[in-house]
Amino acid sequence: xxxxxxxxxxxxxxxxxxxxxxxxxxxxxxxxxxxxxxxxxxxxxxxxxxxxxxxxxxxxxxxxxxxxxxxxxxxxxxxxxxxxxxxxxxxxxxxxxxxxxxxxxxxxxxxxxxxxxxxxxxxxxxxxxxxxxxxxxxxxxxxxxxxxxxxxxxxxxxxxxxxxxxxxxxxxxxxxxxxxxx
Numbered sequence: 065x066x067x068x069x070x071x072x073x074x075x076x077x078x079x080x081x082x083x084x085x086x087x088x089x090x091x092x093x094x095x096x097x098x099x100x101x102x103x104x105x106x107x108x109x110x111x112x113x114x115x116x117x118x119x120x121x122x123x124x125x126x127x128x129x130x131x132x133x134x135x136x137x138x139x140x141x142x143x144x145x146x147x148x149x150x151x152x153x154x155x156x157x158x159x160x161x162x163x164x165x166x167x168x169x170x171x172x173x174x175x176x177x178x179x180x181x182x183x184x185x186x187x188x189x190x191x192x193x194x195x196x197x198x199x200x201x202x203x204x205x206x207x208x209x210x211x212x213x214x215x216x217x218x219x220x221x222x223x224x225x226x227x228x229x230x231x232x233x234x235x236x237x238x239x240x241x242x243x244x245x246x
Contacts, residue, residue: 066241067188069209070176072195076151077167079112081121088116090168095150097142098122104131108142110153123163125153155197169198177209188244199235202228206242220244 079091091112100107106129109122125142126134141149153159154167173196192205206226207217220226228242 065189066191068178068191068193069205070178070193070195071173071198071200071205072176073151073169073172073198074174075172076154077169077172077198078115079123079154080166080168081112081164083114083117083119083121085119086114086117088114090115091121093150093154094120095147096145097125097149099139099142101131102128105129106131106134106139110150123153123159123165125159151196157197169200173198173200175205175208186246189241190244191239191241193239194237197237199237201235202230202232202240202242206232206244210244 076093076095079093080089081091082089083091091114094111094113096111098109098111106126107124108126108129109124112121112123113119114121138149160166190209192202203214203217203221206212207214210217212220217226221232225245226232226242227245228240230236230240232242
């Protein structure tokens with residue numbers, strides 16, 4: 065029987081960017097947007113705050129974009145400082161690339177295993193679903209889900225008792241399945 069685990073965000077991730085005021089390396093999303101109009105052109109930014117000094121920086125969302133090419137619902141969400149839009153935009157790889165920033169998901173997610181009824185079975189098939197693009201090491205998820213050490217998970221992989229169609233070393237942010245044989 066296939067059991068489903070979920071990797072879910074608990075809060076917004078930190079934005080990794082150098083602060084010019086205090087040399088900090090991380091910012092947190094404020095959840096606020098700034099929209100500026102230049103005649104028929106729009107600029108829009110997501111405001112982020114330094115985690116140490118509180119200095120404000122801007123992540124560019126729209127730059128000199130014709131107002132008619134912006135969907136009205138997006139413009140309304142920007143003006144309303146929609147928190148869900150903040151989360152969506154931080155998931156956009158193009159926005160992160162354009163602004164030359166990365167995300168730190170360190171303490172911003174949790175694993176929901178749906179209970180411990182599968183821990184004592186001889187063979188367990190698990191589907192891991194990501195509710196957001198959270199890069200996590202599969203070995204860490206497996207260790208946390210089964211209450212094992214990472215060294216034990218690595219031993220199970222080398223012995224062939226933990227198998228998957230994806231590489232279990234490195235980081236993943238897409239759904240995957242694995243099988244554990246005891």
